[in-house]
Amino acid sequence: MRRIDKVYHQLLNNFHEFTLDELLSKQGSSAQEIAEQLEMERSNISFELNNLVRAQKVIKIKTFPVRYVPVEVVEDIFREKWNLEDMEVELLEQPVDHQKKQTISTNPFELMIGAKGSLKKSISQAKAAVLYPPNGLHMLLLGPTGSGKSLFANRIYQFALYSERLKPGAPFITFNCADYYNNPQLLLSQLFGHKQGSFTGANGDKIGLVEQANGGVLFMDEIHRLPPEGQEMLFYLIDQGTYNRLGETDHKRTSKVLIICATTENPGSSLLKTFLRRIPMTIHIPSLEERSLKEKIRLTTFLLGKEAERINKNLSVHMDVLNALIHTEKFGNVGQLKSNVQLACAHGFLNNLNNKNVVELTVRDLPDEIKQDWISSSNNIERSKMISEYVNIKTIISPVVEDEMTKIDDDLSFNLYHLIEEKVEILKNEGLSETEINRYILTDIQLNIKSFFNQKTFQNSNLMKFVGDDVIQITRDLKQVAEKELNCKFDRKFIHFLSMHIDAFLKRGKQIDVLSAQETDEIRDTYLKEYQVALIFKKKIQEFFNVVVPEIEVIYLTMVIQSIKSLEENKRVGIVVAAHGNSTASSMVEVATELLGRTPIVAIDVPLNLSPSEILANLTEGIKKVDEGEGVLMLVDMGSLVMLENQLEEKTGIKIKTMSNVTTSMVLDTVRKVNYLDLNLYAIYDSVQKDFMEFLDKQADISEKKKVLVSICTTGDGTAKKLEKILTAIINKVSSEPIRVLTVSSIKLASNIKEIQKEYEVIATAGTKNPKINAPHIPLEVLIEGDGERIIQQAITNGKIHSSNGPIRSNIVVPELCEENLRQHLVFLNPYHITTILLEWVQNMQDELGIILSNTVIIRIIMHTAFAFERTIKNEPIAFPEDEEIDDKLEKIYEKTEKTLKSIEKKLGCKITRDEKLFITTIFAEEM
Structure with missing residues (x-):
């Protein structure tokens, strides 16, 4: 076989049985990948690939690195012929559906309910934003949950096509930031893509949604869940039109995309000001309450028409049903109205199974909560008069046939009515009567409507009217039992799901056993703890309701408990407030909890007569008390408490970040962010620090100039930004007053520094x-070596810190530089933890050997040792040269190295080889 044929067949084999999504993610194979597969020279492979491109057999994708994919693979997956004039493309994109290529002849906004009423202003703003030259304005949609922000965003996209501001077939990409909010790295990967090896699990290059949305619209729902670093990357894309995939530093990508964001939160408190300034158009989407009666009726009849289309029958809807659905005081928004319509139609469908032509909806089909509200209302007559202007006593609603212009997002991935028919058929075959079947199905309908539990307003309203008070009472008791036995906390949905399940069991009477003996045995064995809890539930339910609970119900309860376990409350960052004085910390915490509600926070008062060991013990206890698994932020009043961070981390095994100069304002800001922003420990630390420094900058007249440290490099960016982070950490460590770090460029430094000296x-x-001003200057190399940090500390404290002539033991520079460099290279090890562990180990080795190492050497040792553990995990250890002499001196240092590394090997669960340890030993030996 010729070389060119080998290359082509390897390329074909690489994409055997690929799906469309997999192909779009992979984007082809690089020359290097094929060279490694065929064990040939990369240059030869590249030569043959370009020959195949010229022969119109392979498509060249001009990514970085360049990738190749066979034409026949693309045609097979896309199911259409490839245009052979396009053998080189910027990106392999999803084929455009021919229907989407058609131009839109009707203004999509005109078809929206409320276009000339409650949505008139919103539509006017959206039109202006889309048509604004040259490429439109990015938009932020504000409105309560279920108000229709997603639908409105889609209409903006349709209008952009209609007005020809977007090309036919331009992409509309939707992304919900809440889906990944507890994993910021994965969230950013979804948005911007990642480079192979950029983090653990990144086994290949991946394109992000920003890339997929190029030339179209990217709709980002729940934007307040996007972490600060994601907002920064996004506003950089808005400013520059460029971005990087995660892990990329040497390649700038471009994407021309119109961004539409949506949030239910106050954007001023949940989004970065710098990000908000780049979203010039804010559009309010009205809630259902803000809409007119006519619009509410049109919305309700439209939603009923959608259900009629699913059922494939006309609906005969009594005016009282519309009256109750529209005027109930509890539903709150369009999303909730939709759920109520679905529940009513599901009940009506079941009650009209034998009617082939029409489903009649009466008050009896309404959800119990709405039915009771309608029955007890004294305004029904007045409301009926108002509604009668728009509808008849009975209104016939035909199925709504949707196209792309009228289609709205659907909560359900299945047809509920088909499900009901299937269940009825199964229960008939089991020999149940029609009455028993209706009881069984009706009590399960609520559980099958997913959106029923997805709406926030449901969580806040009195849902428990769907079940009896006695069921609620026993469910609350069972929740306490489950939490105690399983040693975990359940959220409010435990009551919702379990109460509905128990209520369904009690109303069904006869239990339907649809599981085989093998399946029930498997459930018992797999979920043993949950099964034991279900047995306790069985006993309590039997005693409480005086019923017999069969074994199959215990199995069902086991499955319910297991599924609810995944609905735990979100873990939050803990807060410890520590301040000197008898009640200083307690007072600040009391104010915060009174104003902002409960949160994982504890006050540690530090009387002046308390010994260091007592302070450490109290802080340890407080940290353990508030930790929920997401780490703890310590807010302290003086630098001396900051010094305890590493010691407390080692003692508790909990991630800790510390901020000094605590005030009541800082505590309030932190509690607010923990309660409402769903940020991780490091994001909250950065956010509070940034906001607090901005707050300090805005304080009214201060008679003396504010103090600053100045970070200098050639561009005023890059190195200086890294320096800024290091200098800020040094300040927080030793200073009890606010000192800002200013970053400047060395270009025109003389004039820049004069301006700074006027104000600071x-x-x-x-x-x-x-x-060359009257202030100490620390060159970059001196700061890295170690002496620079001591000089800065003395400058900050006016020489009050007296340390040894050598580098200080607990420095800032080493961990900052090590962690930053390791983050770029480590795959399996956590850069932060391995840096902390190895820093302490190097100090132990210095004590063992009686030497003091410079920062440069410490960094070298930590980096080398971290890579040694990484290589061990990857089973790729390196060998020590056989001809290298191991003398007595080296052997003695080796013994100490091996002894001190044992605890780390145990902690990491892997043991590095003697050869690896010899390499580490030689670094120490060179310094002796």
Whole structure:
């Protein structure tokens, strides 16, 4: 076989049985990948691939690196012929559906209910944003849950096609930030894509949604869930039109995309100000309450028409049903109205199974909560008069046939009515009567409507009217039992799901056993703990209701408990407030909890007569008390408490970040962010620190100049930004007053520094160029070596810190630089944890050997040792040269290295080889 044929067949084999999504994600194979597969020279492979492109057999995708895919693979997966004039493309994109290529002849906004009423202003703003030259304005949609923000975003996209501001077939990509809010790295990967090896699990390159949305619209729902770093990446894309995939530093990508964001939150409190400034158009989407009666009726009849289309029958709807659905006081928004319509139609469908032509909806088909509200209302006559202007006593509603212009998002991935018919057929075959069947199905309908539990307003309203008070009472008791036995906390949905399940069991009477003996045995064995809890439930339910609970119901309860376990409350960051004085911390925490509600927070008062060991013990206890698994943020009043961070982390095994100069305002800001923003420990720390420094900057007149440290590099970015982070950490460590870090460029430094000195007191400078002012300057290399940190500390504290001539033991520079470099290379190890562990180990080795190492050497040792553990995990250890002499000195240092590394090997669960340890030993030996 010729070489070119081998290359082509390998390329074909690489995409054997690929799906469309897999192909779009992979985007082809690179020359290097094929060279490794065929064990040939990359240059030869590249030569043959380009020959195949010229022969119109392979498509060249100009990504970085360049990738190739056979034409026949693309045609097979896309199911259409490839245009052979396009053998080189920027990106392999999803084929455009021919229907979407057609131009839109009707203004999509005109078809919306309320276009000339409650939505008139919103539509006017959206039109202006789409038509604004040259490429439109990015938009932020505000409105309560279920108000129709997603639908409105889709109409904006349709209008952009209609007005020809987007090309036919332009993509409309939807992304819900809440789906990944507890995993910021995965969230950013979904948005921007990632490079192979950029994080654990990144086994290949992946394109992100920003890339997929190029030339179209990216709709980002629940944007308040996007972490600050994601907002920063997004506003950089808005400003520059460029972005990087995660893990990329040497390649800028471009994407021309119109961004539409949506949130239910106050954007001023949940989004970065810098991000908000780049979204110039804010559009309010009205709630159902803000809409007119005519619009509410049109919405309700439209939703009923959708259900009629599913049932494939006309609906005969009594005016009282419309009256109750529209005027109930509890539903709150369009999403909830939709759920209520679905429940009513499901009940009506079951009650009209034998009627082939029409489903009649009466008051009896309404959900119990709405029915009771309608029955007890004294305004029904007045409401009926108002509704009678628009509808008859009975209104016939025909199926709504939807097209792309009228289609709205559907909560259900299945046809509920088909499900009901199937269940009825099964129960008939079991010999149940019609009455028994109706009881069984009706009590399960609520559980099958997923959107019923997805609406926030349901969680806040009195849902328990769907079940009896006695069921609620026993369910609350069972919740306490489950939490105690399973050692976990359940959220409010435990009451919802379990009460509905128990209510259904009690009303069904006869139990339907649809599981085989093998399946029930498997459930018992797999979920043993949950099964034991279900047995306790069985006993309590039998005693409480005086009924017999069969074994199959215990199995069902086991399955319910297991499924509810995944609905635990979101874990939050814990807060410890520690301040000197008898009640300083307690007072701040009391104010915060009174104003903002409960949160995982504890106050640690530190009387002046308390010993260091007592302070440490109290802080340890407080940290353990508030930890929910997401780490703890310590807010302290003085630098001395900041020094305890590493010691407390080691003692508790909990991630800790510390901020000094605590005030009541800072505590309030932190509690608010923990309660409402769903940020991780590091994001909250960064956010509070940034906001607090901005707050300090805005304080009214201060008689003396504010103190600053100046970070200098050639561009005023890059290295200086990294320096800024290090200098800020040094300040927080030793200073009890606010000191800001200013980043400047060395270009025109003389004029820049003069301007800074007019407004600030420069206490020190650090970086690549000496401004030659009356303040200490620390060159970059001196800061890295170790002495620079001590100089800065002395400058901050006016020389009050007296440390040894050598580098200080607990420094800032080493962990910052190590963690940053390791983050770019490690796959399996956590850069933060391995840096912390190895930093302490290096100190132990210095004590063992009686030496003091410079920062440069410490960084070298930590980096090398971290890579040694990484290689061990990957089973790729390196060998020590056989001809290298191991003398007595090296052997003695090796023994100490091996001894001190044992605890780390045990902690990480892997043991590095003697050869790896010898390499580490030689680094120490060179310094002796």
